Amino acid sequence: RKEVEQDPGPFNVPEGATVAFNCTYSNSASQSFFWYRQDCRKEPKLLMSVYSSGNEDGRFTAQLNRASQYISLLIRDSKLSDSATYLCVVNRNNDMRFGAGTRLTVKP
Amino acid sequence: DAMVIQNPRYQVTQFGKPVTLSCSQTLNHNVMYWYQQKSSQAPKLLFHYYDKDFNNEADTPDNFQSRRPNTSFCFLDIRSPGLGDAAMYLCATSRDLGPSGFSYNEQFFGPGTRLTVL
Numbered sequence: 328r329k330e331v332e333q334d335p336g337p338f339n340v341p342e343g344a345t346v347a348f349n350c351t352y353s354n355s356a357s358q359s360f361f362w363y364r365q366d367c368r369k370e371p372k373l374l375m376s377v378y379s380s381g382n383e384d385g386r387f388t389a390q391l392n393r394a395s396q397y398i399s400l401l402i403r404d405s406k407l408s409d410s411a412t413y414l415c416v417v418n419r420n421n422d423m424r425f426g427a428g429t430r431l432t433v434k435p
Numbered sequence: 436d437a438m439v440i441q442n443p444r445y446q447v448t449q450f451g452k453p454v455t456l457s458c459s460q461t462l463n464h465n466v467m468y469w470y471q472q473k474s475s476q477a478p479k480l481l482f483h484y485y486d487k488d489f490n491n492e493a494d495t496p497d498n499f500q501s502r503r504p505n506t507s508f509c510f511l512d513i514r515s516p517g518l519g520d521a522a523m524y525l526c527a528t529s530r531d532l533g534p535s536g537f538s539y540n541e542q543f544f545g546p547g548t549r550l551t552v553l
Contacts, residue, residue, distance in 0.1 A: 358540075359540050361541065361542075368523075369546070369547075370525055370544035370545060370546050370547050371478065371525070371542075371544050372544065373541055373542070373543075376541060414477060414478075416542075418540050421466050421468075421483055421485055421490070421529065421531055421540060422480070422483075422490075423468065423480055423483075423527075423540075423542065424480070425477040425478050425479075425480075426477060427476065427477045428477055
């Protein structure tokens with residue numbers, strides 16, 4: 328079993344749609360959690376950290392469920408510019424584990 | 436304004452010819468990481484430094500070595516590149532406050548070095 332697993336995707340959605348990504352992790356001692364965005368042939372960039380209480384940043388909402396070892400990312404009102412690969416990252420003692428990523432394409 | 440800098444951005448080497456990739460940071464972060472990312476795959480952690488302490492991943496081949504001469508710089512040495520080592524190599528940094536403090540360990544990535552092996 329992979330340490331971090333994500334929806335395989337790809338997700339192809341129209342502009343304005345709401346899309347949700349899921350991620351599960353296997354190490355219950357994991358300490359911190361993130362969603363990164365990676366554009367084609369570019370480096371990953373932090374989208375948002377994920378807090379136990381859940382957090383929202385504009386159109387993006389992240390949730391963490393430690394009991395189920397599950398992280399989610401919700402994108403509302405999708406824009407063309409949201410097209411990218413979304414990477415779930417789980418950290419324990421600076422040992423960062425990436426999910427394989429979910430490819431999102433937002434179409435006009 | 437650059438925070439994590441990688442040089443060169445593109446590197447071409449020959450099969451078996453040693454190559455060194457460099458990373459520098461202006462963030463004064465105490466943790467530096469090296470990742471290998473192949474096409475359509477997730478970044479794979481090779482190793483990281485916590486200050487001067489080197490932490491190697493169990494499945495990182497011996498062919499990959501690293502040096503961190505000071506806080507700002509970290510190098511990735513590939514002693515004998517093979518065709519399978521062609522990839523994007525990403526450097527990242529984070530700030531760990533240690534057991535007495537809490538840190539979310541957000542990572543900041545450099546733009547990467549794309550390595551081609553001929």
